Amino acid sequence: MMEVCGSGIVNLREFGCEQSLLSRPDGSASFIQGDTSVLAGVYGPAEVKVSKEIYDRATLEVLIQPKVGLPGVKERSQEQSVRETCEASLLLSLHPRSSLTLVLQVLHDDGSLLSCCLNAACMALMDAGLPMSCLFCGVTCAIDTAGQIITDPTATQEKESRALMTFAIDSTEHRVMMSSTKGSFSVHELQQCIAVSQKASEKIFQFYRDSVRRRYSKTL
Amino acid sequence: MKDTPLSNCERDFLLKAIEEKKRLDGRQTYDYRKLKITFGTDYGCCFVDLGKTRVMAQVSCELVAPKENRPNEGIMFFNIELSPMASPAFEQSRQSELSVKLNRQLERCLRNSKCIDTESLCVASGEKVWQIRTDVHVLNHDGNLMDAASIAAITALRHFRRPDVSIQGDEVTVYSPEERDPIPLSIYHMPITVSFSFFQQGTYLLVDPSEQEERVMDGLLIIAMNKHREICSIQSSGGIMLLKEQVMRCSKIASVKVSEITDLIEKALENDKTARKAGGRCGYAESITQERITALKMDETPVEVTDVKETASDIIQKAEPSPHKVPSLVVPVPGVGQVGQGLKNTWGLEEEDDDDEEEEEEEDTNDNGSAEQEEDLTVMEEEPHKTGESREANVVELSDSEEEEVIILHPETPDRTPKNTGSTSHQKGAAKSKKRQKK
Numbered sequence: 001m002m003e004v005c006g007s008g009i010v011n012l013r014e015f016g017c018e019q020s021l022l023s024r025p026d027g028s029a030s031f032i033q034g035d036t037s038v039l040a041g042v043y044g045p046a047e048v049k050v051s052k053e054i055y056d057r058a059t060l061e062v063l064i065q066p067k068v069g070l071p072g073v074k075e076r077s078q079e080q081s082v083r084e085t086c087e088a089s090l091l092l093s094l095h096p097r098s099s100l101t102l103v104l105q106v107l108h109d110d111g112s113l114l115s116c117c118l119n120a121a122c123m124a125l126m127d128a129g130l131p132m133s134c135l136f137c138g139v140t141c142a143i144d145t146a147g148q149i150i151t152d153p154t155a156t157q158e159k160e161s162r163a164l165m166t167f168a169i170d171s172t173e174h175r176v177m178m179s180s181t182k183g184s185f186s187v188h189e190l191q192q193c194i195a196v197s198q199k200a201s202e203k204i205f206q207f208y209r210d211s212v213r214r215r216y217s218k219t220l
Numbered sequence: 221m222k223d224t225p226l227s228n229c230e231r232d233f234l235l236k237a238i239e240e241k242k243r244l245d246g247r248q249t250y251d252y253r254k255l256k257i258t259f260g261t262d263y264g265c266c267f268v269d270l271g272k273t274r275v276m277a278q279v280s281c282e283l284v285a286p287k288e289n290r291p292n293e294g295i296m297f298f299n300i301e302l303s304p305m306a307s308p309a310f311e312q313s314r315q316s317e318l319s320v321k322l323n324r325q326l327e328r329c330l331r332n333s334k335c336i337d338t339e340s341l342c343v344a345s346g347e348k349v350w351q352i353r354t355d356v357h358v359l360n361h362d363g364n365l366m367d368a369a370s371i372a373a374i375t376a377l378r379h380f381r382r383p384d385v386s387i388q389g390d391e392v393t394v395y396s397p398e399e400r401d402p403i404p405l406s407i408y409h410m411p412i413t414v415s416f417s418f419f420q421q422g423t424y425l426l427v428d429p430s431e432q433e434e435r436v437m438d439g440l441l442i443i444a445m446n447k448h449r450e451i452c453s454i455q456s457s458g459g460i461m462l463l464k465e466q467v468m469r470c471s472k473i474a475s476v477k478v479s480e481i482t483d484l485i486e487k488a489l490e491n492d493k494t495a496r497k498a499g500g501r502c503g504y505a506e507s508i509t510q511e512r513i514t515a516l517k518m519d520e521t522p523v524e525v526t527d528v529k530e531t532a533s534d535i536i537q538k539a540e541p542s543p544h545k546v547p548s549l550v551v552p553v554p555g556v557g558q559v560g561q562g563l564k565n566t567w568g569l570e571e572e573d574d575d576d577e578e579e580e581e582e583e584d585t586n587d588n589g590s591a592e593q594e595e596d597l598t599v600m601e602e603e604p605h606k607t608g609e610s611r612e613a614n615v616v617e618l619s620d621s622e623e624e625e626v627i628i629l630h631p632e633t634p635d636r637t638p639k640n641t642g643s644t645s646h647q648k649g650a651a652k653s654k655k656r657q658k659k
Binding site: 008010012013014015016018019022024030032037039043047067069101103105107149151187188192194196199200203207210217 | 221222260261262265272274276278280301303304305306307308312353355357359360361362501503504508512513514515516517518519520521522523524525526528529531532533535536
């Protein structure tokens with residue numbers, strides 16, 4: 001088996017976030033990881049179409065808009081990953097027979113797109129003030145050909161990697177809510193990536209906390 | 221989701237205010253909202269903020285075959301995407317009346333005005349031309365989408381660089397940006413649309429209507445003009461009758477607005493160029509200001525992961541061992557692969573059922589050309605059909621003894637079993653190959 005993670009320190013690219021930047025949606029946020037940026041908007045709880053109505057909880061719809069062209073299979077699969085993560089953390093049963101719409105617009109893709117989508121989604125849901133059982137964040141890990149784990153890879157690093165994994169991690173117990181993987185890896189590598197993502201998620205949750213604290217503070 | 225309707229009170233209030241030459245956001249009649257142009261990290265990506273209206277344009281290119289009637293002209297494609305993010309009334313992937321109208325207007329403004337030299341986009345006449353695709357995404361709808369979209373589209377086109385190509389004989393080489401500097405499009409002039417909304421059957425006129433004003437207006441006049449004061453397109457909708465003087469007055473206002481906006485675009489492009497030349501980072505990530513209370517940035521963060529290895533090994537050790545070892549592939553005869561010999565059948569099926577299934581699966585195996593069976597016996601048949609045919613005589617002899625072949629599930633004589641199954645599949649494979657030959 002290949003030696004994994006020798007250095008003991010991995011890096012997350014610089015990240016930033018802005019909330020309530022759009023006037024129309026009930027909640028909006030843009031999240032930036034390095035050059036990768038995603039804009040998210042949330043509408044709801046609002047009236048639901050009869051065909052999509054669920055009698056005991058809200059219907060959540062997630063749409064991902066690519067930068068060029070129309071959404072395809074890749075976007076659909078990302079939508080599903082994000083939707084399942086959001087459904088797990090949102091308290092949808094508090095709004096039965098209503099609809100929630102989460103729209104994610106890709107502004108620039110420079111690797112770790114799915115994790116950026118997850119982070120933007122969480123920030124937008126927070127901005128919309130929807131009740132959630134926990135927060136979540138996304139972390140992408142890549143294993144390069146030498147067996148090193150890279151967190152938050154750029155597009156070039158993703159291309160050179162042997163395996164790519166994205167995890168959604170909850171804020172209460174740092175457990176894995178969703179995983180999406182590509183490429184081949186051993187069980188040991190998977191567990192290491194999960195452990196790395198859990199460590200990295202702490203930093204992201206700290207960032208969430210800082211940004212909310214700043215938002216509700218009186219001074220800059 | 222439905223849009224929130226405008227109440228009668230709001231409508232009356234707005235109209236009354238307009239009669240008194242007042243606007244809800246404190247603007248004068250001819251004032252534009254604050255216009256902000258920013259660029260993305262890629263070439264050809266542009267964000268336009270017009271008050272609270274926000275659009276993004278992205279230009280991309282692709283080599284395609286030209287249209288038959290225009291063999292040496294590049295193709296321009298425009299698409300305005302009314303994303304559901306912009307307004308709850310917009311629906312995903314449905315062509316609404318508004319989106320058709322906006323798309324058509326943008327095409328008239330930018331394609332029919334011949335502002336882009338399409339002949340320079342030709343690579344090989346009649347064979348390869350560049351298709352320039354402009355996607356305009358509406359991110360927030362607060363009125364006057366047309367103006368914002370046209371500014372975003374033309375700015376993005378100006379900002380865009382296409383890869384350089386060279387032709388040697390019949391060979392077309394496309395160079396990456398590292399090899400050769402990408403080339404900007406040749407643009408003759410920049411048409412920009414200016415929208416005028418009319419109230420009370422054309423008595424009152426407002427420039428750059430907001431979303432609420434658009435809801436109460438009677439008619440809309442859109443003029444596309446360039447800075448040389450040439451009208452590129454003009455469209456009146458809403459069914460109001462305008463006097464000649466009104467149209468003339470609108471075109472005069474438009475010429476002033478267009479020259480202002482053109483200057484702003486040039487300035488923005490110039491700023492971006494110097495920023496890129498300086499080598500600093502540019503793009504959406506840099507446009508977020510730290511001054512806002514809702515925004516926060518964090519520098520590159522190191523994450524300590526020293527004990528990750530131990531954690532991972534702990535979890536794996538504590539976890540239950542995997543239920544069974546995956547047996548390795550055995551190749552008894554060249555061209556035949558076998559997995560799982562000597563293991564017990566965990567399916568707990570009746571023998572006869574098993575056999576039926578086996579046969580079925582064998583058929584599948586043949587169809588797919590590759591095999592993956594969860595049965596305790598797996599045969600991969602990838603032998604070329606020639607071998608199958610050569611053994612055809614054999615197969616015919618065996619064909620009446622199919623009942624005996626059923627015993628394959630008790631592989632006591634491992635040497636014979638794969639051969640038997642192999643031949644069954646040969647038989648079928650041969651039959652198939654025969655059919656193919658007939659075809």
